[in-house]
Amino acid sequence: MDEARALSALDGVTGHSGGAWDAGIVLTEVRFPTLLNLRGTAADAAFGAGVEAALGVVLPAAPNTVSQADERAVLWLAPDEWLVVATGEVEGLQGNLEDAVSGVFATVVDLSDNYVCIRIEGAQARRVLQKGWTLDLHPRAFGVGQCAQSMLAHAGAILRQTSDVPGYEVIVRPSFAKYTWDWLVDASAEYGHRVG
Amino acid sequence: MQQIPCPWCGPRDDWEFHYGAEAHVARPETPSDKSDEDWMGYLYLRSNTKGPFRERWMHAAGCRRWFNVIRNTVSHEVFAVYKIGETPPPLPGEAPAAPDTTER
Numbered sequence: 632m633d634e635a636r637a638l639s640a641l642d643g644v645t646g647h648s649g650g651a652w653d654a655g656i657v658l659t660e661v662r663f664p665t666l667l668n669l670r671g672t673a674a675d676a677a678f679g680a681g682v683e684a685a686l687g688v689v690l691p692a693a694p695n696t697v698s699q700a701d702e703r704a705v706l707w708l709a710p711d712e713w714l715v716v717a718t719g720e721v722e723g724l725q726g727n728l729e730d731a732v733s734g735v736f737a738t739v740v741d742l743s744d745n746y747v748c749i750r751i752e753g754a755q756a757r758r759v760l761q762k763g764w765t766l767d768l769h770p771r772a773f774g775v776g777q778c779a780q781s782m783l784a785h786a787g788a789i790l791r792q793t794s795d796v797p798g799y800e801v802i803v804r805p806s807f808a809k810y811t812w813d814w815l816v817d818a819s820a821e822y823g824h825r826v827g
Numbered sequence: 828m829q830q831i832p833c834p835w836c837g838p839r840d841d842w843e844f845h846y847g848a849e850a851h852v853a854r855p856e857t858p859s860d861k862s863d864e865d866w867m868g869y870l871y872l873r874s875n876t877k878g879p880f881r882e883r884w885m886h887a888a889g890c891r892r893w894f895n896v897i898r899n900t901v902s903h904e905v906f907a908v909y910k911i912g913e914t915p916p917p918l919p920g921e922a923p924a925a926p927d928t929t930e931r
Contacts, residue, residue, distance in 0.1 A: 694835040694890070709890040710835060765840055779836070780889045781843060787888060 637663055640747050640805035644812050648826045655755035655822030658815055661748035661800065667715040667725055669705070671737035681731035685724075686715065697778050697791050706778045706791060714789065714802075716748075746789075747808035751815060752798030755822040760799060762818045764790065768797075784814045829903060833886045834894050834910050847883030849873045850895045851915070877901060879918045 641660045671678040679690045682705070691698045691707045698705045702719035717724055729739045751759065757768045763784030767773060778791035788811070789802040803811045816824060830838040855861045855869060874880075880900045885893045897906040897918060907916045 694837075709892055712890075781839070782888055 639663070640808040641749075641812055644809045645826055650825030651823050652825075653823070654753065654825040656751060656753040656759055656815075656819040656824040657827045658812070658819065658824055659750040659752070659827030660812075661718070661750050663743065664748050665715070665717040665721040665724060666742045666746050666748075666802075667717070667728065668708075668740040668742045669713040669715055669728070669732075669737070670711055671732060671735060673710060675735055678732055678735045678737055681735065681737075682728070685728040685731035686717075695777055695779050697776050699776070704791075706789065708780065708789070714742075716800075716802075745804065746802045747805050747811075749801045749803070749808075749812060749815065750793070750798060750827070751801065751819075752794065752796050752827075753822070753824075754796065755819075756797050756799060759815065759818045759822065760790070760801075763814065764788075768792075768799075770797075783811060784818075786811050786814075831884060831896065831905060832908050833889060833892075834908050835892060836886060836889045839886065839889060843886060843888035845885045845887045847885055847893060850881040850883045879906060881915060881918070 639660065639662060645658070645660050669682065671682075673679070673690070673692055682688070682690045686700075686703045686705065688698045688700045688703050688705050690713065691705055694707055694710075696707050702717060704716040706714040706716065708714050715728070725739060725741055732739065760783070761768055764781065766779050766781055773779070773792060775792050775795060778789060780787070780789050782788065783790065783801060783803070786803055786807040788807075790799055792799050801811065801815075829841045831841055831844050832838045852869065852873070855865065861869075878899055878901060879897055881895055881897055883893055884896050885891065894908055894910050895913075895915065896908050897916065898904070899906070906919055909916060
């Protein structure tokens with residue numbers, strides 16, 4: 632019997648890795664990050680403490696900010712809602728988080744299969760995104776440690792900056808993954824792109 | 828492009844929002860006591876104000892939270908935004924309102 636294999640909405644879309652070494656844009660699918668939707672009361676100290684104990688990350692209180700420690704990031708989505716983005720060793724992560732907030736008013740829902748994550752990095756990455764993203768990404772207005780929800784070329788997206796290169800991660804629904812990837816490739820054409 | 832200041836996310840383009848009609852329409856506390864006329868009033872009758880108007884908006888493409896806006900329905904000028912449950916700021920030219928104690 633064939634071994635079970637994880638499939639991504641971008642399988643067969645991203646093409647082979649490679650491209651010009653000096654391409655202005657590097658596009659990479661972040662394969663299968665663990666994404667947990669976390670809801671609770673920000674003002675409840677026990678809730679924040681539980682999250683911090685389970686993830687090693689302080690719950691971000693300021694709107695549209697990100698707390699990150701190693702391979703764990705927590706994105707502010709709403710006053711009572713966050714998205715945990717985890718890579719690397721994630722075995723038992725959801726259970727640990729559920730246990731840590733079991734005594735308070737909170738929910739943890741695994742949304743890993745509900746999103747596709749695309750990384751765009753390169754000297755021209757900001758110019759590419761600004762073709763379809765209306766919020767200001769200039770360093771005076773947006774930087775590492777910030778996230779935002781809006782539309783990227785009409786597709787609902789969660790965007791966060793991950794490096795000063797600059798690099799960004801775009802999180803979209805699987806049904807928008809191919810569209811978003813193709814749009815990013817097209818928008819990158821004038822700068823040249825490489826698949827990471 | 829008109830921008831609406833979300834109480835959490837700050838100014839965003841108007842297409843990120845959904846309109847939620849008149850604010851502070853309180854659901855009857857004891858629904859079983861209400862007559863058909865009362866229900867019709869709660870469900871359908873709105874003030875249709877010309878000028879500054881308290882209304883609900885939802886930041887649909889962003890944090891997906893409902894909040895209140897005081898907006899001039901003629902000029903679209905936004906005078907104030909405030910969160911659900913907060914005391915409504917006075918309308919332009921109006922004395923400060925009593926605290927909103929509506930249960931939600």
